[in-house]
Amino acid sequence: MTAPPPPDDLPDEFTEAYRRASEADLRRPDARVAASVLKEAARAAAQRGRSFAESGFGHWKWKAAASIAAVGLIGILSSQIYRNSSKQGTPASAVVAASTTPAVRNAVPDAELHEGSVPALSAAPKLPTRVAAAPAAARSAAPAAVAAASATVPDNHTVSLYQSSTRALVPLTAPSAQTAASPSSERILMALRIAHPDLFGASATAGAVRVAMVLNADGSLYKSVIEVPGGVGKQEMPIAEELKQVLGVGGDELQSFPRERLLAADQEHAATIVVELGVRKDTADATRAP
Amino acid sequence: MPRMAEADESDEALMLRYSHGDVTAFETLYHRHEMRVWRYLYRSVCNRATADELLQEVWFSVVRSATRYAPTARFTTWLFTLAHHALIDRHRRTKSDPLPDAFAELAADEVDEPSRRAQSVQHADAVIAAVEQLPKVQRDVFLLHAEGEMTLEEIAVATGTNYETVKSRLRYARSKLRELLQEHV
Numbered sequence: 001m002t003a004p005p006p007p008d009d010l011p012d013e014f015t016e017a018y019r020r021a022s023e024a025d026l027r028r029p030d031a032r033v034a035a036s037v038l039k040e041a042a043r044a045a046a047q048r049g050r051s052f053a054e055s056g057f058g059h060w061k062w063k064a065a066a067s068i069a070a071v072g073l074i075g076i077l078s079s080q081i082y083r084n085s086s087k088q089g090t091p092a093s094a095v096v097a098a099s100t101t102p103a104v105r106n107a108v109p110d111a112e113l114h115e116g117s118v119p120a121l122s123a124a125p126k127l128p129t130r131v132a133a134a135p136a137a138a139r140s141a142a143p144a145a146v147a148a149a150s151a152t153v154p155d156n157h158t159v160s161l162y163q164s165s166t167r168a169l170v171p172l173t174a175p176s177a178q179t180a181a182s183p184s185s186e187r188i189l190m191a192l193r194i195a196h197p198d199l200f201g202a203s204a205t206a207g208a209v210r211v212a213m214v215l216n217a218d219g220s221l222y223k224s225v226i227e228v229p230g231g232v233g234k235q236e237m238p239i240a241e242e243l244k245q246v247l248g249v250g251g252d253e254l255q256s257f258p259r260e261r262l263l264a265a266d267q268e269h270a271a272t273i274v275v276e277l278g279v280r281k282d283t284a285d286a287t288r289a290p
Numbered sequence: 291m292p293r294m295a296e297a298d299e300s301d302e303a304l305m306l307r308y309s310h311g312d313v314t315a316f317e318t319l320y321h322r323h324e325m326r327v328w329r330y331l332y333r334s335v336c337n338r339a340t341a342d343e344l345l346q347e348v349w350f351s352v353v354r355s356a357t358r359y360a361p362t363a364r365f366t367t368w369l370f371t372l373a374h375h376a377l378i379d380r381h382r383r384t385k386s387d388p389l390p391d392a393f394a395e396l397a398a399d400e401v402d403e404p405s406r407r408a409q410s411v412q413h414a415d416a417v418i419a420a421v422e423q424l425p426k427v428q429r430d431v432f433l434l435h436a437e438g439e440m441t442l443e444e445i446a447v448a449t450g451t452n453y454e455t456v457k458s459r460l461r462y463a464r465s466k467l468r469e470l471l472q473e474h475v
Contacts, residue, residue: 008442008457014467015436018421021414022329022437029328030342034320037349041308041316044353049311210362226358 183219188275191221199226212246214278217255222280223247243278255281301365309356316356320349323366327373330437333422334377334430344376351376363444370438371448374430420470428463431456 011019192211193200213224225246240251299307299315301322307315327348332341351372359368424432434445442460446453
């Protein structure tokens with residue numbers, strides 16, 4: 001009677017024999033390698049300590065200035081639109097129609113619309129845990145601008161005004177059920193490149209990176225965070241729970257069931273990116289089918 | 291030398307300590323895994339100088355990635371994934387076979403190191419030689435499993451292949467080893 005074959009993950013006789021042989025092998029790497037690596041490790045640790053001390057306050061100031069600028073820009077845009085519509089006594093849709101006729105809107109490709117949102121995202125203040133998100137002020141101010149304009153605009157033009165006045169701040173592409181339910185890897189990668197360009201630059205290091213990410217219903221980025229040491233990233237935690245803890249997005253806000261995606265990010269640099277992905281319900285139009 | 295407490299500490303805890311600036315934690319990690327990573331690289335490229343160069347590259351990557359390190363997987367899985375990618379990158383740079391067959395270098399080492407020959411057991415040499423004769427993809431999977439102690443699923447993620455492919459490669463590797471080592475088993 002023969003013994004049952006070992007499960008594939010368990011070492012077999014050859015693995016064990018190889019390990020014994022390998023341990024007995026007296027060949028070793030050159031001692032200079034160890035010296036060089038340990039020296040580099042010490043140098044990098046010292047440099048990190050210095051740069052943290054030197055630049056911490058500077059980063060804080062930059063983030064604060066960016067936040068104020070974003071809020072100010074929203075305020076100016078909102079007041080301009082409101083003033084135009086009330087002074088001229090013409091429906092705001094007329095102003096909008098000049099620049100954003102349906103034909104023009106239809107002619108604008110999705111990619112361009114997304115590019116429009118890039119500056120806003122990159123200028124958005126980054127949270128301490130490296131969360132990249134659309135500015136909170138933008139998210140709250142945009143619907144306010146729509147509401148103000150809607151008072152004088154027929155309902156069927158509201159969407160046009162919303163799109164034109166907040167183009168740089170709010171994702172614009174017409175959502176489709178397919179996009180929302182199953183964002184493609186390319187779309188996820190695009191959002192990743194916007195939110196975390198350091199994963200793709202020349203200085204990016206090969207290795208596994210874990211990113212929690214929530215996309216808007218139209219496939220654009222809502223929030224994203226690289227899980228940092230000491231963060232919530234526990235393998236056993238359900239993804240929905242993790243998204244809630246890391247990004248503050250609850251399961252009731254999500255349109256599709258959160259899941260994990262493995263991306264081969266970049267042939268040259270970042271190697272594998274594990275994305276815990278959720279898609280957010282469309283808050284702009286609650287009647288849209290999920 | 292690493293402190294006593296560090297010897298018992300997990301790889302992940304040591305890496306986190308290094309990411310917060312503790313260089314002694316890194317030294318412990320390095321000495322703990324230096325040989326396994328080097329053996330994986332050496333048996334893959336069969337050239338000592340290249341293996342040394344890649345070993346340095348892998349650990350430099352660890353140093354550079356320290357601030358971004360998140361213990362979402364075993365440290366060794368991450369480390370051997372870096373080593374695997376270092377091999378692939380070297381292949382791209384040199385446009386050579388990333389995991390070449392081994393005979394010439396093995397013979398050269400034997401001539402260079404008579405003391406090693408004197409100390410080594412014939413069977414051990416045969417096992418290593420057999421592993422080095424495996425087809426490159428089978429050898430890679432076998433070494434990641436044997437040296438990296440990675441599960442098949444971890445190997446699939448690290449190499450960008452699917453689980454079933456990894457499983458069959460390992461099975462073929464074992465079958466080939468059985469064939470090559472028939473007279474020693």
